[in-house]
Amino acid sequence: MRHHQYNTQRQLHVFCCPIKRNTHRNGKSTYVAHIDECPQHQDCCPDSTLGPLVYIHADNDLRLYPPIPRNSKQFKTLMNLRSANERLNSVTDSYHIDRSCRNVFYGLIRLTLVSIAQHAIIRYNDMVKRSSALVLCTEILDTLHLKIPHNITGK
Numbered sequence: 001m002r003h004h005q006y007n008t009q010r011q012l013h014v015f016c017c018p019i020k021r022n023t024h025r026n027g028k029s030t031y032v033a034h035i036d037e038c039p040q041h042q043d044c045c046p047d048s049t050l051g052p053l054v055y056i057h058a059d060n061d062l063r064l065y066p067p068i069p070r071n072s073k074q075f076k077t078l079m080n081l082r083s084a085n086e087r088l089n090s091v092t093d094s095y096h097i098d099r100s101c102r103n104v105f106y107g108l109i110r111l112t113l114v115s116i117a118q119h120a121i122i123r124y125n126d127m128v129k130r131s132s133a134l135v136l137c138t139e140i141l142d143t144l145h146l147k148i149p150h151n152i153t154g155k
Contacts, residue, residue: 001054003069010057013065017044017051091118 001015019038020031031049035041045051056065068075095114101107128136 003071004050004053006067006069008067011059013056013069015054015056019043020049020051088118 002018004014004016006013019034021034022029023032024030025032033043033051035043038044043051066075068078092111092114095110095117097107097110097114101110
């Protein structure tokens with residue numbers, strides 16, 4: 001069955017026959033049956049435009065039947081955002097901010113320092129991706145006003 005719609009008023013999912021799909025012909029929207037794609041090779045409900053409909057209430061199990069279908073682009077985008085957020089929370093938890101903090105302000109200071117450390121790590125990793133180790137070493141030595149040994153650069 002193919003997910004057709006989610007009815008927000010009745011909180012149920014509507015599934016329809018996958019061989020009957022909406023198309024536009026002569027400026028009008030009609031449903032066309034693609035019988036060659038059907039495993040039974042026949043139209044099981046010829047008098048209906050959508051074929052047999054199955055209604056599943058979302059109240060049964062919201063994890064199995066969320067309001068946004070799992071195979072949609074919107075669901076994938078939301079899950080990517082959520083997984084990125086979970087990864088950042090995992091890194092923040094690895095610093096153990098919640099331990100030995102009696103004052104709220106000290107906790108906020110620690111959280112700020114963790115955020116600064118995360119940003120520094122991200123910037124460093126981005127810089128490493130864009131340049132080689134030799135370029136990074138020369139930049140660091142230039143900022144420290146030190147000379148580069150000749151055996152490293154080959155000059």
